[in-house]
Amino acid sequence: MQRVILHCDMNNFYASVECMLNPELKNKPVAVCGSVEERHGIVLAKNYAAKAFGVSTGEAIWQAKQKCQELVIVEPHYEQYMKFSKLAREIYGRYTDQIEPYGMDECWLDVTGSGCIGTGFEIADEIRRTVKFELGLTISAGVSFNKIFAKLGSDMKKPDAITCIEADSFREKIWCLPASDLLGVGRATEKILSGYGIHTIGELAATSDDFLKCRLGKNGLAIKKYANGLDDSPVMRSDYVSPVKSIGHGITTMQDLENNAEVWCVMLELVQEIGTKLRTHKKKAGGIAISIRNNELFTKEWQCRISIPTQSPTYLAKTAFSLFAKNYQWEHPIRSVTVRAINLFEEDCPIQYDLFTDVKSLDRQERLDAAIEQIRFRFGKDAIKNGVLFQKSKMPTERKVDLVMPTGMIG
DSSP states (O other): OOOOEEEEEETTHHHHHHHHHOGGGTTSOEEEEOOTTTTOOBEEEEOHHHHTTTOOTTSBHHHHHHHOTTOEEEOOOHHHHHHHHHHHHHHHTTTOSOEEESSSSEEEEEOTTOTTTOOHHHHHHHHHHHHHHHHSOOEEEEEESSHHHHHHHHHHSOSSOEEEEOTTTHHHHHTTSBGGGSTTOOHHHHHHHHHTTOOBHHHHHTSOHHHHHHHHTHHHHHHHHHHTTOOOOOOOOTTOOOOOOOEEEEEEEEEEEOSHHHHHHHHHHHHHHHHHHHHHTTEEEEEEEEEEEETTSOEEEEEEEEEEEEOOHHHHHHHHHHHHHHHOOOSSOEEEEEEEEESOEETTOOOOOOSSSOHHHHHHHHHHHHHHHHHHHHHOTTSSOOGGGGSOOOSOSSOOOOEEETTEEEO
16 A cells, blocks of 8 residues: 655744734744844744745844844744644644654654545645644645655645645656755755756756765665655654654854864863763763854764763763864854764663773763762752853853754754
8 A cells, every 4th residue: 555644844833823922923024033142143933924025044133134124023932832833743643643743843644544534635635724723823734655755745835735746746746856855955965966967856866876875875875765756764653752862962152152262161061961961861972973053154063983982071072172173174253063972872881992992081080070960960050060161151141941852852
């Protein structure tokens, strides 16, 4: 039996919730933005009225205001977004228990075998009308025979619309689209592909395996598989709990970071949170990944493995900073920093030591960090900290709560 997969995407979710909760904003250009004072002053979401002026997600507030002087700036209300996300999933649950979230505002649904309810299109249309009536929000839905094409379909027609991509006609419908429309083809991948004259999904589908593996590794083979409609990944059940694959913490600083010393201070503070979460989940990090966004809002990422899995914030900070210092060229000041513990191991997993690691020193540091963690837990996180963190900091004064996501934990 051919699968019937839906992908439901709540249109301009943050901005739509704000406009629904505050009817005075209706028909006005609205942008949901982070705190200007805390330097999260970028556009997180915008409505269609703002989009008509060219306002785009990720740009600074001042840039958005230049495009649209009448732009209404609204601070985010995450508790409301979580509430409406949960309500939408409850509606989806009336049709299937195979509901896989993709962020807060998107979900895949597997409605295979639900022919007694209706076709995939009919089910999607009923869900669309129900969400609109009960929640006052609109969704776009893609209907297809796999997750990748269902996601692509939900992006093809917005807002408040449904797009079907059938197995017997997908080539005519989507192979003419830009390769970047396909899930898995990000900016860096698109740049590599376009450099070799591969611009459309159809051109990607026809490219040889050897060429793609040579240029893009395993991801090259995966996106070719997607382009040819061969994705067979399942939609997880709504009660499926995905294992935590990474634990991270990131921050946008109050002022741009301009030297290595400032980056070191930020990383040192971020890893304190990561160490706490690693202990909570009884995990150790087998690798470190960092993401650096400059003041031009361009992001670069690097990662490396750790020879001995650890929970030590100090060791994680040194590894993250070494990775940064080795790769960042300081062409621009830095706007935000994210550090992630990756390749996670169970806390009690046996470890094979190599000949070059100072095991005694690492064990001593682990025990010291554990003692510091106990003090912070008992007396508050500011009860004890590294001396360098007492100097004037560019870290924001208020920090949001960590969220656990299916692909890992990020602060």
